[in-house]
Amino acid sequence: MDLKSFSKRIIPIQSRLYRIARMYLPVIQDAEDMVQDTFLKLWNRRHDLDRYESLEALAVQTVRNGCLDKIKSHGYSKTISGDAVMERTETGQTPHQEIENNNNEELIRRLISKLPEPQRLIIHLRDVEEYSFEEIESVTQLEINNIRVILSRARKKIKEEYLKYHRYGTRD
Amino acid sequence: MEQEIKVLLDRFYEGQTTLEEEKKLQLFFAAPLLSEEMAFEKAYFSQILQARKESLSTKVAAASVAQLETTTPKIRRLYWPLQVAASVIMLIAGYWMGRQNGVTHSAAGEAYVAPRAGNLLSLDYQNSSSASDRILVLNQLSDSGPGDDLTLQQVINTLHFDPNVNVRMAALNTLQPVAKKRVAADALIRALSIEKDPIIQVSLIETISRLKDKRAVESLRKLSEDSNNLELVREMARQAASVIDAGQLFV
Numbered sequence: 001m002d003l004k005s006f007s008k009r010i011i012p013i014q015s016r017l018y019r020i021a022r023m024y025l026p027v028i029q030d031a032e033d034m035v036q037d038t039f040l041k042l043w044n045r046r047h048d049l050d051r052y053e054s055l056e057a058l059a060v061q062t063v064r065n066g067c068l069d070k071i072k073s074h075g076y077s078k079t080i081s082g083d084a085v086m087e088r089t090e091t092g093q094t095p096h097q098e099i100e101n102n103n104n105e106e107l108i109r110r111l112i113s114k115l116p117e118p119q120r121l122i123i124h125l126r127d128v129e130e131y132s133f134e135e136i137e138s139v140t141q142l143e144i145n146n147i148r149v150i151l152s153r154a155r156k157k158i159k160e161e162y163l164k165y166h167r168y169g170t171r172d
Numbered sequence: 173m174e175q176e177i178k179v180l181l182d183r184f185y186e187g188q189t190t191l192e193e194e195k196k197l198q199l200f201f202a203a204p205l206l207s208e209e210m211a212f213e214k215a216y217f218s219q220i221l222q223a224r225k226e227s228l229s230t231k232v233a234a235a236s237v238a239q240l241e242t243t244t245p246k247i248r249r250l251y252w253p254l255q256v257a258a259s260v261i262m263l264i265a266g267y268w269m270g271r272q273n274g275v276t277h278s279a280a281g282e283a284y285v286a287p288r289a290g291n292l293l294s295l296d297y298q299n300s301s302s303a304s305d306r307i308l309v310l311n312q313l314s315d316s317g318p319g320d321d322l323t324l325q326q327v328i329n330t331l332h333f334d335p336n337v338n339v340r341m342a343a344l345n346t347l348q349p350v351a352k353k354r355v356a357a358d359a360l361i362r363a364l365s366i367e368k369d370p371i372i373q374v375s376l377i378e379t380i381s382r383l384k385d386k387r388a389v390e391s392l393r394k395l396s397e398d399s400n401n402l403e404l405v406r407e408m409a410r411q412a413a414s415v416i417d418a419g420q421l422f423v
Contacts, residue, residue, distance in 0.1 A: 003240055003241060006240070007237050007240070010237075011233070011237065014228050014233050014236060015226070015227035015228045015233075017228075018226070018227065018228040018232075019223065019224075019226050019227075022226065032228065032229070032232045035228060035232070035236055036232070036235065036236045036239060039236045039237070039239070039240060040239065040240070043240045104211075104215035104219075105215060105218060105219040105222055107215075108215055108216055108219040109219055109223065127194070127220050128220055128223045128224055129224075130191055130194075132191060147187075148186075148187035148188065149187065150187075151187040152185060152186050152187035152188075155184065155185050155187070156185050158216065159185070159212050159216075162212050162215070162216075163212060
């Protein structure tokens with residue numbers, strides 16, 4: 001695969017890859033680096049990319065694995081305070097409706113990123129990226145029925161945690 | 173309407189809604205809500221819409237693709253600081269050899285050595301002939317090309333076994349124009365495992381990485397793993413090995 005046809009297929013999905021990376025990595029810079037890394041990794045495999053039915057599915061897998069490796073890598077979670085995202089929420093106790101809404105969105109974003117794998121990937125792919133179940137299947141290699149179950153759990157969990165937060169003000 | 177939404181939501185939480193139905197939910201929750209009952213869903217769908225708008229900054233997006241263009245030739249080239257280091261070493265070596273050579277030139281003269289090329293280079297003569305004479309012969313050969321197989325073999329022997337570094341370097345320079353020949357390529361690869369002098373090691377690696385001969389990978393790896401070698405040499409060998417490896421896949 002030459003650079004031209006590679007770019008043609010990868011450029012349209014780069015923001016999507018970025019959003020997925022962002023879901024795993026709280027720091028923007030890290031997510032950007034991850035997208036660049038992914039491009040390189042795929043480009044280095046360009047000779048056998050044609051074997052894959054969907055470059056996008058492969059790219060999503062690559063980003064996800066890269067992010068999981070990074071999270072697992074020594075000290076990453078220590079250097080990144082998981083609550084960094086949350087700070088705004090804590091200070092945002094004003095009654096102003098707009099701020100309240102923003103905080104709720106931020107809260108939901110954080111709740112999604114705290115879900116276990118593969119729940120967070122699946123809920124993100126479905127709800128944010130609007131993937132069909134078939135597309136999710138090709139990324140996760142899970143059966144569609146199984147995907148539905150996982151998605152259902154993830155959605156319920158987010159709601160449950162959200163309500164818990166608002167009822168008790170607990171953050172975890 | 174609200175009743176329909178509630179039914180949809182039930183299915184939504186069971187993972188049973190279609191993308192179309194989920195679109196309907198998004199639309200519904202995008203409008204202002206009257207009741208507080210579904211505040212979570214309102215927040216959830218508005219977060220989703222928000223999240224979808226997030227995109228890679230154009231600067232990073234451009235850089236992501238641009239990096240690929242630069243990696244294409246990079247695969248075939250050595251890391252640039254190494255290239256610079258190598259050329260500096262070559263320059264110094266060249267200057268040094270040039271000086272030695274110059275002295276011989278004035279003393280011996282070209283015509284005097286040329287007919288005795290074969291003799292001077294044969295293994296028997298290595299101890300009796302002077303290093304500068306041998307270099308002179310080799311330099312002449314590199315101008316005219318090593319010619320017949322016997323002479324080529326002698327140049328190879330010189331590269332492998334001559335006790336003098338400068339002579340070996342001259343032999344390497346003589347072999348470079350014919351490096352594409354299999355005999356010469358084999359000799360260069362063998363020299364990798366024989367040669368201990370870093371200056372020649374560097375030149376050898378450079379020559380071989382240009383040949384892209386897969387058979388060299390093994391020797392390059394060994395070179396890079398041998399802690400007796402200079403760090404620079406090991407790094408170059410490692411890079412050259414991966415360059416050749418990568419080259420093989422894409423040629």
